[in-house]
Amino acid sequence: MSDAFIVDAHAHHGRPGAFFAPESEPEALLKLMDQLGIERAIGTDHVSVFEGCERTLPMLRSVFEQSGGRLHYLAVFNPKRASGCVEALKQAMNWPGFAGLKIHPSFHGVSAEDARYEPAWRFAAERDVPILTHSWSASDYNPAQQLSTPGRFEPLVGKFPKVRLVLGHAGGRGAGRHEAVRLARDYENVFLDLAGDIFCYRLVESLVDSVPVEKILFGSDAPWLDPRSRLSHVLLADVPASAKARILRENALHVYRIGAKKTC
């Protein structure tokens, strides 16, 4: 699509081991982006999410280059391999396509407020790069989500007020949502993305009513979730077109400091 303008601020690529995904490679994502008018996506591969970024950044750079500059990447900081990750980050910081850091307390088994994340926050603060984190509500069937509830991020959000933190999945489907909304209201540097299976009725309308629209970013969580599931949720929501433009594009460009061809 020549007039693509949407930015998917939370995507993945690569074959996930935990389930069968009929489409998961970067080529499939790009094809879908062409169909849907998505200009670029920001994300990472599955290996990085599990391990951290030490050995995956050159591959991610190559995917970015092969995508014609459309698949930006985040470096996953694994707090259990902090020094190796920081070294890799220093190298990749100025590479084309590098968009920021990602942390995933639930996968890495280290609670969000743990001091072992401080090197990542310090790195982000010193270099003006954002952090995307997994966030969710406490869950009966997935106890690890307890490590990523939004309130746990608050001490580091307060300590590093210049670091833009995106709470991926906007705190999930339960009580975590209230915490995420509170943080996005109370802290200038906290943002929410719409990725994941937060399929709640009137979610977009409710978030637009609850936080400044500048705080909400469109994201898909592809290939775990198909961008098509979220796109109509935003496009057909009962909110003004100006709010949709911010959610679908401008907010991500601002948070991730990505230069873009089009302006509104």
Place this chain on the structure above:
Amino acid sequence: MTSIEEQIKEMADRRREVAEKLRFFDAGIWLGEPAGFPLAHELPLGRLGEALRERFLSGGLVSHWYGKVSAQDGNAVLMQAMEGCQEDVYAAWTALPLLPGESGRLPGAGSVPSKVKAARIFPKTHNFSLTSWCVGGLCEWLVSRHMPLFIWHVETDWKSVYELARTFPKLEIVVETQTQKILYHTRPVFALMCDCCNVRLELSNFAGQGFIEYAVREFGAERLIFGSFLPVNDPLVPMGMILDAKISETEKSLIAGGNLRRIVNEVTS
């Protein structure tokens, strides 16, 4: 209006137009207070019509959350709520494997009101086994009335659904993708769909990348049923998967409502 806002409006209008044309018929509309979903609010009956129109739904099957607490009482409350309801909606009753002497408003013995077009079971919540010696009588009754059996995947296990589908090949079984998304279960679900052509899949939580195209290619559009789980989930989510799917218009129409309407029309009361 900026050029991007105009593009957004155009994209939305296009989807709105197709959604109206497809006449979505929803397998999962719920009345009563949603249990276990702290952010969801009850859909008042007075708002049902408005809620359906606002999300481009032409009608569907309505269930009541109270049916999960007590099948008989939930079915009674549902029928009371639906009295005088003008919408193109039908009831999905909660069913139990009946024991001699069991009374109340239940599918499985005698006749049911003509508005009842489906039965749903909750084997885990209601503590019964999905084996033929336990639910066989109910399944035979459903087959005799061409009434479909709905079941949330979290209320059973894949092996039990497979065995039930093989034991009752004429029973229409609709596996619902609630209350957790179908993702980690893709291997058993797809194997089940391959082997048991009387199993259909409801789509409210079937949103992995490329899932719709894959399912249509491998199992056929006839096997997929649009459902939303309103008012917990937003119908726009599964709707978006269908509106933008790379499948034919006929296939979209079957999934959006054609399949479920056909099943509902074949039920004898």
